[in-house]
Every structure is written in C-alpha cells, then in structure tokens.
Amino acid sequence: MLRSPTLPSYAETRAGLAPIAPFGTYPMTRRQRLARLVMHERLLGRGRLRRLAVSWFQQGPNIVDGLLFGYRVRFHPRDNQTDAKGAVCGALYNRRELHWLRRILSPDATFVDVGANMGFFSLYAAQCQTRRILAIEANPTLIQRFQETLSLNQPLPIWTISCAVGATSETGTLMPRYHDLGSGQIAPLSTEASPSDHPALIPIRPLKDIVIEAGFKQITLMKLDIEGMEYHVLERPTQKSAWSGLSMLLIKSGLYRIAGRTRANLLLSRKKPSMIGQVSSF
Template identity: 65%
Template sequence: MLFSPALPPLTEIRPGQAALASFGSYPMTRRQHLARMLMHERPLGRGRLRRIAVSWFQQGPQIVDGTLFGYRVRFYPRDNQTDAYGAICGGFYKRRELRWLRSILSPDASFVDIGANMGFFSLYAARCHTRKILAVEANPVLMDRFRETLALNEPLPIWCVSCAAGATSGNGHLKPRHHDVGSGQISLLPSKKTRAGQQAIAIPIRPLKDIVQDAGLRTITLMKLDIEGMEHAVLDTYFRDVSPMLYPRHLILERPVRREAQQALEHLLIASAIYRISGRTRTSLLLSRNSC
C-alpha cells in the first residue's frame, strides 16, 4: 500500500499550522442544506438548476464541513468551483467520468491523479477500494486543504505530492484564473516581482516520470490529467522516457480548449495507435490502451 508520508496523525500539529478543527466546526447554513438536499446524489445534480444551487451554496461561509463519497470533507466553495460542485452534486458531478473510473478500478489497481485539486477523483478512487493512489497537485493551498480533509478521515491509501508535473525539472509560479483557486497555469518563475509587487511563490516542477517512479509504481491502471493545457508536453516527454510498462492502461484527459492543442494530443495518443477513444464527455477524453 501507499500511504502519504506527509499525512499527519489527527493529533499532530505541523510546524506553522494551527491544530486541526474537529469535523462539524464549520456547519452549513439552512440555504446550503436545502441546496444540497435537492441536488446531492440526485438527478437534479446534473441538470440546469445545479448552477443556481451552486450559486446559493457559494453565498454562504468560506468553509463548510460535509461528506463526499462517504468521507468527511472540508469544503471551500467560495473560491474553488470543484469544491462547490462536489459539495452540491456529489457523484453527479463528473458522473460519466466516475462511472467509467468505477468500471476500471479495483483493490489491485493503481490510480494516478495529476492535478488532484481538492481530491475529488482521488477520494472516489479510495471509495472504489483502490489501494494505490497517487495524488499530485501544484497549488500548495489546495494540497494543504486536501491533507486537511484526509486528516479528518481514517488513513487512506493516498500518497500526496505537492508539485507541478512538467516536461523538465525546475521552478515556476502559478497564475490563478477566473477567481478560482482550482484553475490556473504554471509558468517559469520570473526573476522580477509580480505586478502586485510581491515576489512570486516558487512551485517545484518535476517530470512525470520522476513523480511516478518515486512513488514506487511499476504499472498504472488509470491516470487522470487535468493540468490546464500542459497535457501534451508532459505526456510526450513521459512516453519517451519510460518503459511501456509504465504507460497507463487508461487515461482521463481534460479536453484542450485550443484546437491546435487538441490535435497535437490526439496525434500523440490516438493517431500513433497507442490509445483508442473509449468515450467523450463535455470536458474529458476517456482513452484505453490498444494493447490492453
């Protein structure tokens, strides 16, 4: 099993951090309870009304405690869309991706979550009893929040790595977009200060090969990549640097917004006959290896 070496026991306080507040310290408002009751794990959670429910939910406190896939989760809905939609919709958010994931994962499987955000897919993989889960997130704020959620539950087989996956090693800085802490791009670390006059926070960038090998993975059943348009560069380098034994059997990829990026990604994975398309959703490509 893989357990995060960075995950502290419930009683341990990490340097510079306050003691973990007990679950339930951040209750939902009545309006949030109502929105969740109507949408959570219900068909309405994938309908048009969910945007209104999410808007209701985001007008509440900055932090709320709730459950997701049976786990205790500390949600931050006001500045993270994934938190908001996960809290409201549960499994009906990314429903098709989760259904495909569930059909693949098993206790003997391994799941690699690149761009883990608040841990939505990693927690679902744990609910599928997957015993090897690697969660990689570049934003240290999101990683700290995910570790906080993990500390609220019994130990889970999730190894957390706080870094960005890149083509080469180095440092970068994160540019959040759309007032959403879960959406941003990594760029090379500038030598000058940012426009706001503050020094950019260094984010370590590591090749995907190094991340996977350091985790001790010998095979990968399923890999999910959501790294804001960097999928092609990261996978191109990865496939050239590792043995085919480490090619994921299945991939969930965020569909690139730019047509050129989508064509490059499909040429790398599909035209080369390494993978075939198993499905498409509004935001994702579901791929399976042809040799599987």
C-alpha cells in the same frame, strides 16, 4: 516530497501548524443544506438547476464540512469551483467519468491524479478500494486543504505531492485565473526577473520521476487535468500545441483508442493486446 497516507489525526499538532479543527466545526447554513438536499446524488444534479444551486451554495460561509463519497471533507466553495460542485452534486458531478473509473479501478490498481485539486477523483478512487493512489497538485493551498481533509478521515491509501508536472525539472510560478484556485496555470520563471519578483515559486518535475519515487511500477489509470498544459506532461514539445492536438497524436500512435467522450473530457484507453499494464487517461 511525497506525503505518506498515514497522516496524523485532526487532534494532533503538526510541526509549525495549529491542530486541525474537528469535523463539524464549520456547519452548513440552512440554505446550503437545502441545496444539497435537492441536488446531492440526485438526477437534478445533472440539470440546468445545478448552476443555480451551486451559486446559492457559494453565498454561504467560505468553509463548510460535509460528506463526499462517504468521506469527511472540508469544502471551500467560494474560491474553488470543484469544491462547490462536489459539495452540491456529489457523484453526479463528473458522473460519466466516475462511472468509467469504477469499471477500471480495483484493489490492485494504481491511480495517478495529475491536477488533483481538492481531491475529488482521488477520494472516489479510494471508495473504489484502490490501494495505491498518487495525488499531484501544484497549488500549495489546494494540496494543504486536501491533506487536511485526509487527516479528518481514517488513513487512506493516498499519497500527496505538492508540485507541478512538466517535461523537465525546473521552477515556475502559479498564475491564478477566473478567481478560481483550481484554474491556475503554471508559467515558467522569467530569466529577467529576480526571485523576489516571484513570491510563489512552484517546483516542476517530470511525471516519470514522480511515479518512480512513489514506487509505482505501472499506472492502471491516470486523470490529467492541468488547465491546458497537458502536452507538457506527455511529450517534450518543440512548440506549443493544443490538448486536442496531443490527443490526436496519442490516437494516431496506434496505442490508444477513444473509449468515450463527455462534455469536458476525452477518455482514452490503451489498445489490446496490451491490457496488462493498461494506461488510461482523461
């Protein structure tokens, strides 16, 4: 079910849940504040010292409150790398990708964040004044944390949905990786196992169905980062294929061009003359 961006304030009690602790309940340690002072929104956040600063930051409490893109965020740096890097580096983390978002997004744009994690890109899209943002995340813990962050701020135009995205509607299970909540993969349910063998069942839905339910008539820009399962979202494969193979398929179709490359991502843009209703993804 889609969650309205008009979320209750942190002081309200939601059904079945305790009131959200006010912002500032989880202060940073002196060491964490120092790491942010040196790295946050500074050029050092791009260099080799970043890994050391992030590791330093992760040695503090598991929950800390801080600002990101001007929004109040409840970070969980110990079990989520995106939380740790975002808290320490801010906009210098994924700098080139964020610059690309800012050039494309506008108040009239629609942004779909597939694999939203703790909401890093969705929050940045909100800072770009984008009024329609859809954040999709399969991990129930991460989406609940993101909703808590949203509740700590004034209402933002971000709709959240807790599910995985795939070629068909089915159910899967979340497989954690690397002790990092943001790196989990969705695996299909084994037909031989009973439901009790899968305590964390994750609904899987086609992207088209989710977007239509959200009322989006077109997608201006889409971020797609679901740990190697991207091909399940954009095509119905007959066999497992790599993301690099899928990207080449999109380019060979003649509809997309490579707009840029970063260390971790490929930036694709819809070719002219179809600039109206442009669909971009990375």
